[in-house]
Amino acid sequence: MNPTVTEAPVAARAPAKMRAVNLNFYYGSFQALHGISLDFIENKITALIGPSGCGKSTFLRNLNRIAETLRDTRRDGEISLDGENIFDKDVTEIRRRIGMVFQRPNPFPKSIFENIVYGPAVNGMVKRGHAQEIVEKSLRRAALWDEVKDKLHESAYALSGGQQQRLCIARALAVNPEVLLLDEPCSALDPIATAKIEDLLCGLKNQCTIVIVTHNMQQAARVADRTGFFLLGKLIEHDKTDVIFRNPSKKETEDYITGRFG
Amino acid sequence: MLTLTGICAAVTVSTLFLILAYLVYNGAKSLSLSFFTNLPLGQGETGGGIANAIVGSAEIVGLASLIGIPVGFMAGVYLAEFSGKKLGFLIRYTADLLNGVPSIVIGMFAWTIVVIPLHRYSALAGGLALSLMLIPITARNTEQFLLEVPRTMREGALALGASKWRAIATVIVPAARKGIMTGIILGVARISGETAPLLFTALGNQFWSTSLFEPTASLPVVIYNYATSPYEDWHRQAWAAGLVLLGLVLAANIAARAIVSRGPSLPR
Amino acid sequence: MRQFEEELNGLNTALQQMGSLVAQSIHRSVLSLVEKNEDYAHQVLRDEARIDQLEIQIDDLVASLIAREAPVARDMRFVVVAIKINTDLERMGDMAVGIVERSLAVMRQSELPTHGVFVEIGNLVESMVLTSLEAFVQRDADMARCVIKSDDAVDLLRNKIAREMLELMKADPANAERALDYILIARRLERIADHATNIAEDVIFMVQGIDVRHATQVPCD
Numbered sequence: 001m002n003p004t005v006t007e008a009p010v011a012a013r014a015p016a017k018m019r020a021v022n023l024n025f026y027y028g029s030f031q032a033l034h035g036i037s038l039d040f041i042e043n044k045i046t047a048l049i050g051p052s053g054c055g056k057s058t059f060l061r062n063l064n065r066i067a068e069t070l071r072d073t074r075r076d077g078e079i080s081l082d083g084e085n086i087f088d089k090d091v092t093e094i095r096r097r098i099g100m101v102f103q104r105p106n107p108f109p110k111s112i113f114e115n116i117v118y119g120p121a122v123n124g125m126v127k128r129g130h131a132q133e134i135v136e137k138s139l140r141r142a143a144l145w146d147e148v149k150d151k152l153h154e155s156a157y158a159l160s161g162g163q164q165q166r167l168c169i170a171r172a173l174a175v176n177p178e179v180l181l182l183d184e185p186c187s188a189l190d191p192i193a194t195a196k197i198e199d200l201l202c203g204l205k206n207q208c209t210i211v212i213v214t215h216n217m218q219q220a221a222r223v224a225d226r227t228g229f230f231l232l233g234k235l236i237e238h239d240k241t242d243v244i245f246r247n248p249s250k251k252e253t254e255d256y257i258t259g260r261f262g
Numbered sequence: 263m264l265t266l267t268g269i270c271a272a273v274t275v276s277t278l279f280l281i282l283a284y285l286v287y288n289g290a291k292s293l294s295l296s297f298f299t300n301l302p303l304g305q306g307e308t309g310g311g312i313a314n315a316i317v318g319s320a321e322i323v324g325l326a327s328l329i330g331i332p333v334g335f336m337a338g339v340y341l342a343e344f345s346g347k348k349l350g351f352l353i354r355y356t357a358d359l360l361n362g363v364p365s366i367v368i369g370m371f372a373w374t375i376v377v378i379p380l381h382r383y384s385a386l387a388g389g390l391a392l393s394l395m396l397i398p399i400t401a402r403n404t405e406q407f408l409l410e411v412p413r414t415m416r417e418g419a420l421a422l423g424a425s426k427w428r429a430i431a432t433v434i435v436p437a438a439r440k441g442i443m444t445g446i447i448l449g450v451a452r453i454s455g456e457t458a459p460l461l462f463t464a465l466g467n468q469f470w471s472t473s474l475f476e477p478t479a480s481l482p483v484v485i486y487n488y489a490t491s492p493y494e495d496w497h498r499q500a501w502a503a504g505l506v507l508l509g510l511v512l513a514a515n516i517a518a519r520a521i522v523s524r525g526p527s528l529p530r
Numbered sequence: 531m532r533q534f535e536e537e538l539n540g541l542n543t544a545l546q547q548m549g550s551l552v553a554q555s556i557h558r559s560v561l562s563l564v565e566k567n568e569d570y571a572h573q574v575l576r577d578e579a580r581i582d583q584l585e586i587q588i589d590d591l592v593a594s595l596i597a598r599e600a601p602v603a604r605d606m607r608f609v610v611v612a613i614k615i616n617t618d619l620e621r622m623g624d625m626a627v628g629i630v631e632r633s634l635a636v637m638r639q640s641e642l643p644t645h646g647v648f649v650e651i652g653n654l655v656e657s658m659v660l661t662s663l664e665a666f667v668q669r670d671a672d673m674a675r676c677v678i679k680s681d682d683a684v685d686l687l688r689n690k691i692a693r694e695m696l697e698l699m700k701a702d703p704a705n706a707e708r709a710l711d712y713i714l715i716a717r718r719l720e721r722i723a724d725h726a727t728n729i730a731e732d733v734i735f736m737v738q739g740i741d742v743r744h745a746t747q748v749p750c751d
Binding site: 244245247257 | 600604
């Protein structure tokens with residue numbers, strides 16, 4: 001018997017909730033993404049890592065079609081959600097199903113309550129008298145309810161940075177997205193706030209599929225089930241996080257995660 | 263160098279106070295209830311008022327705002343949110359040029375397209391002329407404050423499934439509302455003092471004007487007419503009217519500043 | 531980054547140092563047996579302290595690296611393996627001491643007719659130790675695999691010695707004490723070979739990320 005890495009036989013693979021196939025993206029004449037093909041498994045957290053400018057954020061922003069709101073951009077290739085190409089469907093519907101949390105907290109200049117209710121209201125999801133319910137449920141899912149339940153009608157800007165980011169997560173969750181995209185959500189936060197959000201994500205993955213872009217490799221190692229490594233617009237390697245951090249296949253991956261470059 | 267610049271700064275500041283002082287000194291004694299409620303009397307007679315001028319100004323400026331604010335605002339929204347690079351540049355450039363057109367030329371333009379076809383001077387023409395001045399101011403101001411709303415806020419609204427229009431109406435414009443409102447108030451205050459266009463269009467009226475299609479009195483024109491007349495009483499009234507006009511403009515400015523300072527501002 | 535690299539290099543150097551010391555001690559212990567060299571025996575006893583000291587130093591380096599740098603991938607595998615090799619080397623040092631203690635005892639008595647076998651087993655064990663250490667230094671997994679294969683041969687030789695000693699004891703019970711000493715020496719040599727095999731398995735894990743322990747057959751390239 002040949003010695004192999006001890007690994008449980010790969011059971012029938014969980015279905016891919018989202019799938020990118022050969023995605024190319026251009027800012028003007030500059031090609032930012034080269035033929036990216038990647039699956040996102042349902043109810044798993046996938047981390048995208050790589051040095052600055054490697055295209056991971058650009059790729060993430062293509063997943064909910066926010067990238068196309070910038071002028072002078074072009075894309076070809078396919079991204080599918082549950083097997084259907086997202087570029088063929090109504091963009092507002094896609095963005096309801098695929099939520100996003102940004103790098104810096106960006107609450108609207110409204111009250112906490114109004115911030116949370118915004119998404120459902122815009123998507124016609126609020127039945128009469130049920131707004132309070134939606135707000136409470138979302139804030140609980142984001143582990144923020146206890147801290148703000150007495151000041152729902154105060155300005156969102158009165159919250160601390162970490163709280164604002166959890167508010168943005170609650171706001172994104174309020175529309176019940178199937179996929180949640182997070183673009184370096186903790187980069188502006190202190191370690192305690194970061195830890196809270198990481199715990200939150202681990203709890204959330206049962207309810208949706210999560211994709212997180214992060215600069216912080218330890219975070220990817222802690223939080224993600226699968227990890228993809230980007231470099232200069234290409235996807236170099238993607239696999240179980242454990243494999244990437246124990247024994248990656250590609251030298252570039254290993255050089256990056258051991259800090260030899262980037 | 264410090265002395266020179268210091269003196270110039272002092273001149274700038276004291277000019278306003280000098281004007282104010284002059285107006286108060288010369289006009290305050292003419293301010294009375296009757297001044298505000300009476301119609302003007304015949305030449306040389308004392309005791310007239312500027313009631314119709316105040317109402318007339320309100321009518322004309324109101325009309326100008328009704329036309330100018332929505333058009334300017336929408337144009338500003340278009341510039342900030344929808345225009346491409348080249349088209350946007352063209353529109354901005356044109357708006358700035360329009361802004362620079364002398365007010366008297368605007369007056370002539372309104373005279374040509376409204377007064378002549380209708381064969382009469384009217385508040386409508388005056389309102390139209392002033393609106394042409396209000397539009398570029400409002401458009402550029404609106405655009406500027408909309409652009410100051412951080413991109414991430416736009417994206418935040420879009421990422422929740424809002425359509426572009428919805429995002430603009432419910433998040434971006436409200437976020438910029440302080441700046442936009444301030445700009446509108448200042449724009450309206452500015453046009454309410456414009457005299458030259460009104461000379462060609464609304465002309466003036468000794469009596470109440472009963473419709474928009476009639477010549478209408480306005481404060482700036484009354485000031486012009488009275489100040490250049492040979493009557494002492496009218497000179498007095500001109501000062502008083504000037505004081506009233508300046509008072510209104512200052513009040514608008516102060517209100518605008520008050521709006522900016524209180525209330526939530528965008529995060530830095 | 532530089533500091534991290536330097537720390538890793540420091541750990542590597544310390545392990546190599548310890549490896550050479552241990553290899554030397556084993557060499558001397560074998561010679562003290564087959565050539566009846568008392569000086570070598572005493573040298574081994576003296577070097578024991580230094581080996582123990584290095585063991586402590588290396589563990590300390592490792593703890594510090596893990597705490598501060600949270601190494602991943604090949605660095606992580608290196609550090610994990612460093613702990614294991616550290617332990618194996620220290621045990622090998624202990625075995626060498628045990629051998630010389632026994633060989634000092636038998637040296638004073640007449641030789642038993644097993645000399646040749648001990649030369650053979652001594653050479654084989656020494657070669658395994660040197661090869662496994664070289665495999666570590668060179669990060670050579672193929673070299674490591676060869677070491678693993680040699681382990682069976684050592685076991686066979688040890689069994690042979692045990693049988694021969696048993697025969698000697700049956701032939702003349704007065705031989706018992708010496709025979710027992712020889713058996714124990716052989717046993718210790720076999721233990722050294724086991725540790726060398728462990729080191730080889732660790733090298734394969736470090737280099738290729740594959741855990742080959744307790745597998746039934748390992749191909750030698």
